[in-house]
Amino acid sequence: MRDHFVALCGYETRIRQWGAPGKPAIIMVHGLARLSHDFDILASQLADDYFILCPDIIGRGYSAWANNPEEEYVPAFYARQMIEMMDHFNIDRCSWIGTSMGGIIGMAVTSMIPERIERLLLNDMGPELAQEAVDRIKAYVGGTAEFASIAEIETVLRTIYGPFGLSNDAEWAELAMNSARRLPNGKFAMHYDSRVMDVFRDQIDDYDAWNIFNAIACPVTLFSGAKSDLIPQKIVQKMQAAKPEMQVVSLENCGHAPYLNTRTQIEAVKIFLKR
Numbered sequence: 001m002r003d004h005f006v007a008l009c010g011y012e013t014r015i016r017q018w019g020a021p022g023k024p025a026i027i028m029v030h031g032l033a034r035l036s037h038d039f040d041i042l043a044s045q046l047a048d049d050y051f052i053l054c055p056d057i058i059g060r061g062y063s064a065w066a067n068n069p070e071e072e073y074v075p076a077f078y079a080r081q082m083i084e085m086m087d088h089f090n091i092d093r094c095s096w097i098g099t100s101m102g103g104i105i106g107m108a109v110t111s112m113i114p115e116r117i118e119r120l121l122l123n124d125m126g127p128e129l130a131q132e133a134v135d136r137i138k139a140y141v142g143g144t145a146e147f148a149s150i151a152e153i154e155t156v157l158r159t160i161y162g163p164f165g166l167s168n169d170a171e172w173a174e175l176a177m178n179s180a181r182r183l184p185n186g187k188f189a190m191h192y193d194s195r196v197m198d199v200f201r202d203q204i205d206d207y208d209a210w211n212i213f214n215a216i217a218c219p220v221t222l223f224s225g226a227k228s229d230l231i232p233q234k235i236v237q238k239m240q241a242a243k244p245e246m247q248v249v250s251l252e253n254c255g256h257a258p259y260l261n262t263r264t265q266i267e268a269v270k271i272f273l274k275r
Contacts, residue, residue: 003062014062041261225255
């Protein structure tokens with residue numbers, strides 16, 4: 001693994017690379033308040049056979065923060081950055097794995113350059129969202145809370161991300177460490193720009209990606225968290241009705257969104273990649 005810092009649409013972006021160029025390419029994109037480290041386990045298991053790029057989307061992790069949040073913390077801008085990333089690394093075609101927001105970006109990229117996306121994995125994401133779950137997410141994201149220690153952040157994350165299905169203390173400790181940034185006063189905050197969440201709260205109620213979803217021509221696989229409240233079964237069934245050829249993989253013991261870190265989940269990803 002190595003880290004790159006590349007200017008995408010004018011913003012320095014941190015991109016974690018796994019595997020060697022020249023192998024089949026995979027792009028893995030994280031969720032709304034997450035970052036590239038979420039794919040460390042999955043990418044490490046695939047790196048022998050694939051060339052993998054895992055970016056910190058603008059406003060998260062080690063990537064730059066936007067100058068114009070309302071115009072740049074949106075899927076269309078994220079998609080433009082991802083296309084520039086593909087061009088920078090000379091990726092003509094790739095498989096796309098998108099968790100939550102990463103799935104939205106994947107659908108947007110596929111609509112813009114359909115000939116370059118071979119297959120699309122939507123990890124607990126679809127063209128519409130359950131409003132109660134959206135309200136839940138809006139309640140916990142954003143703000144400028146400060147924490148005295150990483151342990152305090154871990155306590156909060158265990159509540160917020162319980163549906164990820166993490167199974168041991170070491171996984172939670174690593175999640176907390178990767179999710180924090182040190183403030184000038186010595187305390188900690190979450191890694192992301194709080195304005196990301198301000199834009200999300202302002203715009204998410206209008207989310208409707210059915211036209212984009214229906215137009216996708218490449219093979220689509222949906223990983224469905226069995227306990228997901230964001231993409232519950234009624235939405236899964238609507239997606240299947242609109243796209244009967246779509247593969248659906250129900251993942252037990254997790255909600256929104258599966259962390260793609262268990263043997264079962266990784267094997268399911270491998271099957272998707274061979275499709």
